Amino acid sequence: MIGLYIHVPFCIEKCPYCNFYSFRANKKQKDVYFSAILAEIRKRGGKKRANTLYLGGGTPTLLESDKINKIIKYATCYFGLGCDDEITIEANPKTLSKKKLFELKKAGVNRLSIGAQSGSIAELKALGRKHNLRDVENAVRIAKSEGFENISVDIIIGAPGQTVETMLETLEFVEKLDIDHCSIYQLKIEPETPFGQNPPSNLASEDDVATIYLAAIERLKKMGFKQYEISNFSKKFKQSKHNLKYWTREEYIGFGPGAHSFLDGKRFFHEPNFGKYISDVMYVRHEEVLNPNFEWLMLGLRLARGVGLLDLKRKGFWDKVFEAKAKKLQDVGYVKLCGGRFCLTPRGMLVQNAILLNLCDNIH
């Protein structure tokens, strides 16, 4: 079973830290885009079955509900997506009116990923976000009343001015929302963004971010969230099935400009270019494939459950040298070796890149 990702590159306004492919679109552009997406689904469909669909962006909720409906219908038609399968949409809290939520639910969306970003008004402002805390509360409340049972919020770690205290405030806010999923993403300053050009003076240092991250994990645990990936936490096993595919090397197809695919052992992507995409929806660029075993390790170690020791052995990682390195990493508290599995501790997750490079000489 594969995953389907639809990239919706529209935003009302670009956030100063964002470097994802998005722009402000007019009606005409949305229409053209919509036809192109349908065409691509039609052309790529009919071969494999999908059990997740993820509408990401951008701000996918800017797309009219009937269009979203049609896209889901197409996915059902061409990829055998079932009504019990996970269908997620990313949403800006300001776009989630009662009407919109009703329509989304009706269209088949059953999971919401809301860009709450923070529970601190000062941080929201510093991040250039236009919504307030009330918008998030309302969106969650109405969504529940419309029957959404799988709701997630995104939280940013490393926001300007953020401290352990403000993070705990944010998590308190999340607790009150009473939802079952939460993602904590580190703010990365990308050079080509306004933040990259003109970094806020009160950005948390790397050390501070690490401290905040560990404090957040601690707190989320107390709130009943179980960490299942470096940035992802869930209750009641409501993990994101779609996102899990990325980390377990299952197949997925990305539709729309800037979207990435992993299919039949190949990785390819659409260039983040609207014009190019609509002129040829089948045009993709292939990427050099990493050593599949290394890729497996790199992605597997993002998961809290890590990788199996037997798999490590079978894939040829586990030898005397690896074992000695693993032991050393365990001694300083970066990894755990137990229950036949090899996984990173929260501290280890913070330095995952360095651990991978320490363990593996050959990444190709």
Added chain:
Amino acid sequence: MNNKKFIRNFCIIAHIDHGKSTLADRILELTETVAKRDMEEQLLDNMDIERERGITIKARAVKLVYHAKDKNDYEFNLIDTPGHVDFNYEVSRSLAACEGALLVVDASQGIQAQTLANTYLAIEHNLEIIPIINKIDLPSADPQRTIQEIEDVIGIPAQDSPLISAKTGLGIDDVLEKIVSDIPAPSGLDSKPLQALIFDSIYDSYKGVIVYVRIKQGTIKPGDNIRMMATGAEFTVVSTGCMGATELVPNEGLFAGDVGFVTASIKNIGDTKVGDTITSAQNPAKEPLPGYRQVSPMVFSGIYPTDGARYGDLREALEKLQLNDASLIFEPETSKALGFGFRCGFLGLLHMEIVQERIEREYNIDIITTAPSVVYKITMTDKTVRMIDNPTNYPKNDKILKAQEPIVRATILVPTEFVGNIMELCQQRRGIFKDMKYIEQTRAELSYILPLGEIVYDFFDVLKSKTKGYASLDYEMAGYAEAKLVKLDIMLNGEVVDALSFIVHADSAYSRGRKIAEKLKENIPRQLFEVPIQAAVGGKIIARETVRAMRKDVLAKCYGGDISRKKKLLEKQKEGKKRMRQLGSIEVPQEAFMAVLKLDE
């Protein structure tokens, strides 16, 4: 036969930047030795480094013809001398090839330490000295004061010194006439057994070694069998000739009084030692010319390619440099930290820097060098004496009966306002005060005995910074003195890094160790594990710093399944690792090794 009456052999001595090479250029121009169009600034300084740094590294000689006011044509042999204390011996041999010296003094700066040292050297060689006051076109020039200074300090008459500007060409005529009138013609008989002084040699891939000589007596012609008196090597002369400004001009032979070149299919520059005497193999002179000595390197340092694969290239570069520089020595050495490289010996710090720079520039090899070391003389408990030029080989303290270090007699000329700073510096560097003289109201000459090891460690830079660049330094070797020496080891993660060890006086071990530890901490990036940095003397830790473990190194999100982003990041990090030296599990950037060479005061 030459007509000795019309020959003038002379050199130019001056402090760095006082205009020696510019004056040489003007003389070449005015004697029309070089057509104006061939004129390249500072023709005698052939190497890029020489032109850039304004110093002369190798002696050069050029023959020129001057049509004097007395209507006679004179043959001038101008021998350019290296202008740095590292090359003192070479300077003395160049001087020995002359009858006179032009002493160039900058009219705005007056006499400097180097001027003094070289002038005394010229006086020792009985050279006729013609003081020349240069840069009189500068607004700050004070020719009269400079003349007075020369008379007071050096003690030679200077009232009728030519006042010139080598830059504009002003007064150069006077200089040329002075050379004719004041500098004696060479003496020496053609009929006596050959004595030719070697004052330089260069390697040419077609001709072999080209030896620059001054014939003191006798003659030398192609076909003659010659012998090097110090090395005993014998050769048959292939060609002789004189040095044109842009090329060598062969002739039928060299006679007493001549300056010229000899080739004899000599493959090894080591056979033609500067200062050695060439004589005839059939009819040898009874004695060599005085003054020859074997020059031995004073400063040693390890040179390693940053890219281990270029070890062979580095060897080739050193071999090529050695062809022209018999004072450079090297042998392979291995460092645990830096891999395969060479232990190299140099005449001094400048010589070392020049060699390093030439390797990087002319041969395009990136190198890491270890801290310069002097040669220690260690008497072991079993009474044997060992010369140690590499800290790695320094014996354990309980095996040492007596440790001695090389010392120098240093002369520092400095404006009186900075005397205090200099005294402080010399004291810090374990100097023994010998003497202080006021050479004029505002300037003093300080004499100190200083350990050479303290001079090779950052001394010039500090000297300059403490005197706003006004102080000048000259030194000569003064033997060995006993000292309380210890070997300072630097340990990373508990392991000694051989390339960072050095020998230091026991009293400064603590502060030096602490500074190096701090410097390393700044230069070693945080990594997965914390890195303890320790400085130790004889197993005792005297300083400790820690590079804390990194806290965060992770890609936040594999957005939309974009795995390549993460891959690219990892590849970049992997590349970065390659530029580091792997010491056990620790990655040390190349810069860290260099950073410890320059510690701020």
